[in-house]
Amino acid sequence: MFTTVLTCDPERPVLDEAICTALRNAWGGGDIRWLAGGAAAEFDMPDRRDVAAARDGSRVLGVDVNVVPTGGRRKRLLLADMDSTMIQQECIDELAAEAGLGDRVAAITARAMNGEIGFEGALRERVGLLAGLPVDVIYRVIRDRITFMPGGATLVATMKAHGATAVLVSGGFTAFTAHVAATLGFDHHRANTLAVRDGHLTGEVGEPILGQDAKVAALHDLAEDAMDALAVGDGANDLGMLRAAGMGVALHAKPAVRAKADLVVDHGDLTALLYLQGYRQAEFRAP
Numbered sequence: 001m002f003t004t005v006l007t008c009d010p011e012r013p014v015l016d017e018a019i020c021t022a023l024r025n026a027w028g029g030g031d032i033r034w035l036a037g038g039a040a041a042e043f044d045m046p047d048r049r050d051v052a053a054a055r056d057g058s059r060v061l062g063v064d065v066n067v068v069p070t071g072g073r074r075k076r077l078l079l080a081d082m083d084s085t086m087i088q089q090e091c092i093d094e095l096a097a098e099a100g101l102g103d104r105v106a107a108i109t110a111r112a113m114n115g116e117i118g119f120e121g122a123l124r125e126r127v128g129l130l131a132g133l134p135v136d137v138i139y140r141v142i143r144d145r146i147t148f149m150p151g152g153a154t155l156v157a158t159m160k161a162h163g164a165t166a167v168l169v170s171g172g173f174t175a176f177t178a179h180v181a182a183t184l185g186f187d188h189h190r191a192n193t194l195a196v197r198d199g200h201l202t203g204e205v206g207e208p209i210l211g212q213d214a215k216v217a218a219l220h221d222l223a224e225d226a227m228d229a230l231a232v233g234d235g236a237n238d239l240g241m242l243r244a245a246g247m248g249v250a251l252h253a254k255p256a257v258r259a260k261a262d263l264v265v266d267h268g269d270l271t272a273l274l275y276l277q278g279y280r281q282a283e284f285r286a287p
Helices: 017-027 052-059 091-098 102-113 119-128 136-144 152-161 174-184 212-222 236-244 255-260 272-276
Strands: 002-008 033-036 040-045 063-069 077-080 165-173 188-192 194-197 200-205 229-233 247-251 263-265
Touching: 002 017, 002 272, 017 040, 017 052, 040 272, 052 063, 063 263, 063 272, 077 152, 077 212, 091 102, 091 119, 091 136, 091 165, 102 119, 102 236, 119 200, 136 174, 152 165, 152 174, 152 272, 165 174, 165 212, 174 188, 212 229, 212 236, 229 236, 229 272, 236 247, 236 255, 247 272, 263 272
Parallel strands: 077 165, 077 229, 165 188, 229 247, 247 263
Antiparallel strands: 002 040, 002 063, 033 040, 194 200
């Protein structure tokens, strides 16, 4: 048995009975269950359907369509990327902007996140460009530039309230993950380290670099059963853990990642991951 889940941006609740009924009838699904008025609904089906055409049709409506196995939906481990996933920025790009290298570094970041160049080499190159930057800039960026992705704190609080563990696993840097993890309520965080000497960045990153393989290793290290894990990310270095997890969600992802992910959220915020697990809005916990 499979369940089709329809979600949209809760700030723009465009989902209505007509949209749900049209897809349910086309796929021969069961009764429609509303998880949040105007924002999330689901229905069961006896078999899995190809969602590609449905996604193409619903995209113009601002609706995300995903199909998940009906059983075992609620996960006991949340493994989340940070940059452009739990926060709305790429931290290294924000550091580069403070150093006057924003466009140059952002271009490398975009290519790495879309899988056009290797993540580890791209990270070393970008960090190298930051050599000499005062370490105090990190804390200024955290204070002035970092904003959280909508729904993230509710996602973490709700899953933890139902017994899940939440872990932030980032190809970014511990100075940022420590702040984000503490603010959003994550239980643990893993990331790369920036080398510092005499109060300035040296342009080096600690080895080994936490990239795609390390994220997959973290999943297997933290989950007794990978099928009991939910992973979310947006970049090419997240694809491994998205594929390995029982539920892997590409959130507002780069084109190359979106094309390879089974579960895609283009319009909704991070609360869409709760709807995918079958939570109703009434079950959400405040952060």
